[in-house]
Amino acid sequence: MLNTLQIYNNYLVERSLLSVMPELVIVIFAFIVLFLGLFRKLPDNDNSYYLSLIGIVFSILYVLMLSNQNINGFFGSVVFDGMDVFVFIAILFAGLLTILMSKKYIEMFNLPLAEYYSLILFTVAGMMLLVSSVNLIMIFLSIEFMSISAYILTGYIKGNTRSTEAALKYFILGSFASAFLIFGSVFIYAATGHLNIYNIHNFLYTGSSNSGLSASIRDYLSIGLILFLIGLAFKMSLFPFHAWTPDSYDGAPTTVTNLMATGIKVAAFAIFIRVFSSIFDSSVFNFYNILWILSVLTMTFGNLAALLQTNIKRLLAYSSIAQAGYMLIGIIGGGHYGYTATLFYLLSYVFMTAGAFAIVIVFENLNIASFDIKSYSGIGYKYPLISASMSFFLLALAGIPVTSGFMGKFYVFSAAIKSNYDWLIFIALLNSALAAFYYIKIIVRMYMISNGDADQVELGESSANMTAIAANITPSLIITIIISLIFTLLLGIYPQMFIHFASQSVTSLWKI
Amino acid sequence: MDINAYLIVAGILFSIGGLGVLIRKNLIVVFMSLELMFNAANLGFVAVSGYLNLISGDIFVIFVMVVAAAEAAIALGIAIAFYREKGTINIDKANELKW
Amino acid sequence: MAENSFLPILIILILAIVFAFATVGLSAFLGKNTYEKGKLKPYECGVEPVGNPHIRFDIKFYLIAIFFLLFDIEALFLFPWAAVFIKLGLFGFVEMFLFIVILLLGLIYIWKKGALEWD
Numbered sequence: 001m002l003n004t005l006q007i008y009n010n011y012l013v014e015r016s017l018l019s020v021m022p023e024l025v026i027v028i029f030a031f032i033v034l035f036l037g038l039f040r041k042l043p044d045n046d047n048s049y050y051l052s053l054i055g056i057v058f059s060i061l062y063v064l065m066l067s068n069q070n071i072n073g074f075f076g077s078v079v080f081d082g083m084d085v086f087v088f089i090a091i092l093f094a095g096l097l098t099i100l101m102s103k104k105y106i107e108m109f110n111l112p113l114a115e116y117y118s119l120i121l122f123t124v125a126g127m128m129l130l131v132s133s134v135n136l137i138m139i140f141l142s143i144e145f146m147s148i149s150a151y152i153l154t155g156y157i158k159g160n161t162r163s164t165e166a167a168l169k170y171f172i173l174g175s176f177a178s179a180f181l182i183f184g185s186v187f188i189y190a191a192t193g194h195l196n197i198y199n200i201h202n203f204l205y206t207g208s209s210n211s212g213l214s215a216s217i218r219d220y221l222s223i224g225l226i227l228f229l230i231g232l233a234f235k236m237s238l239f240p241f242h243a244w245t246p247d248s249y250d251g252a253p254t255t256v257t258n259l260m261a262t263g264i265k266v267a268a269f270a271i272f273i274r275v276f277s278s279i280f281d282s283s284v285f286n287f288y289n290i291l292w293i294l295s296v297l298t299m300t301f302g303n304l305a306a307l308l309q310t311n312i313k314r315l316l317a318y319s320s321i322a323q324a325g326y327m328l329i330g331i332i333g334g335g336h337y338g339y340t341a342t343l344f345y346l347l348s349y350v351f352m353t354a355g356a357f358a359i360v361i362v363f364e365n366l367n368i369a370s371f372d373i374k375s376y377s378g379i380g381y382k383y384p385l386i387s388a389s390m391s392f393f394l395l396a397l398a399g400i401p402v403t404s405g406f407m408g409k410f411y412v413f414s415a416a417i418k419s420n421y422d423w424l425i426f427i428a429l430l431n432s433a434l435a436a437f438y439y440i441k442i443i444v445r446m447y448m449i450s451n452g453d454a455d456q457v458e459l460g461e462s463s464a465n466m467t468a469i470a471a472n473i474t475p476s477l478i479i480t481i482i483i484s485l486i487f488t489l490l491l492g493i494y495p496q497m498f499i500h501f502a503s504q505s506v507t508s509l510w511k512i
Numbered sequence: 513m514d515i516n517a518y519l520i521v522a523g524i525l526f527s528i529g530g531l532g533v534l535i536r537k538n539l540i541v542v543f544m545s546l547e548l549m550f551n552a553a554n555l556g557f558v559a560v561s562g563y564l565n566l567i568s569g570d571i572f573v574i575f576v577m578v579v580a581a582a583e584a585a586i587a588l589g590i591a592i593a594f595y596r597e598k599g600t601i602n603i604d605k606a607n608e609l610k611w
Numbered sequence: 612m613a614e615n616s617f618l619p620i621l622i623i624l625i626l627a628i629v630f631a632f633a634t635v636g637l638s639a640f641l642g643k644n645t646y647e648k649g650k651l652k653p654y655e656c657g658v659e660p661v662g663n664p665h666i667r668f669d670i671k672f673y674l675i676a677i678f679f680l681l682f683d684i685e686a687l688f689l690f691p692w693a694a695v696f697i698k699l700g701l702f703g704f705v706e707m708f709l710f711i712v713i714l715l716l717g718l719i720y721i722w723k724k725g726a727l728e729w730d
Contacts, residue, residue: 031716038723137572144579151586155593164593165606171590172542175583176533179549182576183526186556190515193564195572247609574687581684585677592673 029055037114166251181231187224299325
């Protein structure tokens with residue numbers, strides 16, 4: 001006991017702090033933003049906005065600085081390895097784009113700004129901690145850290161019944177999922193006696209030879225892992241556990257919807273890859289079959305439901321459910337290649353979704369279109385540039401070549417083909433065709449002039465439109481859209497660099 | 513001393529809590545059912561920890577209790593906001609967002 | 612051994628149940644039943660009741676209750692720490708100090724925010 005403490009004192013304090021440095025930077029900035037908001041004397045201007053941006057940028061710099069290290073901290077509960085580097089970059093970009101797009105949007109609602117930005121930072125820190133945790137306690141704590149901040153953000157619009165209802169539904173199902181997660185942990189703990197997933201891994205694969213696990217341990221382990229899988233499936237919004245997704249995406253402020261759709265999904269998938277690759281022992285139970293069924297159900301249901309939607313936010317919510325099904329295909333394909341493909345898909349998904357939501361916010365700011373898809377009719381001629389970029393993001397989500405969505409789908413599907421999941425690919429391809437239908441439906445609507453008021457577009461009015469755009473589209477929104485566009489193109493045209501990066505990150509998963 | 517008995521009791525408590533979340537209409541009762549699910553897991557952890565003569569399970573229980581308190585605070589905040597807007601805490605009134 | 616150690620608890624449980632039912636039952640059986648208006652009044656330490664008991668409480672009580680809940684539960688971490696305080700020494704002290712400081716930040720926040728003020 002004393003010995004470990006001495007080691008801890010002399011050596012591990014620095015390493016422990018270093019292993020959570022990127023998260024720590026974010027948390028410290030969140031506190032600064034929160035406490036600066038207390039001083040009424042400071043004018044309620046852009047302080048918190050710029051400070052949060054600086055925090056995110058600092059955190060990205062720290063991640064890059066530590067990028068080729070493998071640090072194990074806090075008695076082995078937290079690691080910082082290659083996996084973290086890739087996923088942190090994706091999460092931090094999700095946070096950065098969310099903060100960038102919320103400048104004008106959140107001021108519209110006349111809500112306290114400091115708390116908003118600090119909560120965004122806390123959510124981002126929670127996601128990062130979740131990805132780097134390798135202990136069941138840490139996984140639970142950081143999921144709750146992330147989710148509790150997200151519950152508050154979802155209900156952030158005071159007095160808006162939709163926002164409150166979304167928060168309520170998100171809270172109930174989110175806690176329900178957490179309960180499954182910890183009840184699963186009980187059984188994993190009962191079977192193995194460890195909480196650290198690397199210790200569990202060693203117990204399963206080396207401590208006793210694989211056939212040597214007794215029947216009762218097998219039973220406990222399979223119950224525990226299935227409950228754990230259910231808990232994570234809620235966070236990943238896989239099919240039977242997806243019910244909260246469309247409602248909370250719809251009711252939440254659009255910026256928060258973007259954070260939930262990009263950041264939380266990335267974090268949930270990353271921790272699932274980490275846990276799945278280490279403790280989901282397929283000799284105990286054939287988890288690949290379960291994932292196969294979940295994946296097929298998720299993408300089919302997501303796409304079918306998205307077909308029927310008339311609200312753009314709900315459509316994007318169902319499309320994000322369908323995308324979760326595609327991401328799962330990479331994990332089912334498994335191995336180094338499959339996980340690399342899934343990580344690549346996650347990164348490209350962040351940029352296409354963030355871009356699409358940024359444009360939904362542009363239309364919301366301008367009051368030119370409600371969330372109803374019908375009101376998108378004919379705006380392609382009024383706002384050519386914005387509509388063109390919206391079309392580009394929708395094509396990326398549909399998986400049309402040249403975009404990142406195509407490359408993501410390509411790698412994920414080829415990973416599954418490598419592992420001979422032919423039927424899965426067949427269903428996934430059918431689904432992609434189905435999905436392309438509703439994405440292209442929006443594009444067609446935007447460029448369809450038959451709508452009544454679209455005929456009134458004249459030169460004089462369009463110059464008035466230009467001033468309206470200039471007043472309402474802040475530079476930060478334009479930067480958001482441009483960043484998303486660049487990365488969506490770059491990941492689509494030149495994916496090798498990112499694939500290489502992702503494959504390096506995945507290598508660290510097996511360096512246990 | 514058989515660990516199965518404890519885990520079965522914990523499982524029953526967990527199922528009661530889960531059923532409560534799914535079928536009860538009163539928001540506060542739903543929150544109580546969630547707490548019941550968390551505490552079922554706590555019971556399991558304490559039992560396993562005692563059975564295997566380890567301490568990590570007990571530590572997990574402390575963290576679960578603290579997080580449950582934090583969740584309760586958020587939950588009550590959301591419930592108050594809901595009551596102010598709808599004048600009731602019947603969960604069936606949360607019906608604006610569907611499909 | 613383990614089964615026997617629960618025997619006193621079982622006995623005290625049975626005794627408690629018997630006693631509870633016996634006292635209530637006996638008083639109902641032996642005592643004299645009178646019904647009058649004063650008996651139905653809520654008991655407020657013997658003072659004559661003032662006003663309707665079903666009043667709405669101020670929302671402030673509710674906020675204080677939530678804060679109490681949070682800070683009270685956080686104190687849970689102090690108990691295991693106190694149990695191994697000697698073993699952990701200065702290291703444990705510093706860690707717990709940081710923990711308390713973070714809690715204090717929360718307190719300062721709600722204080723500055725005016726959540727602790729009446730009126």
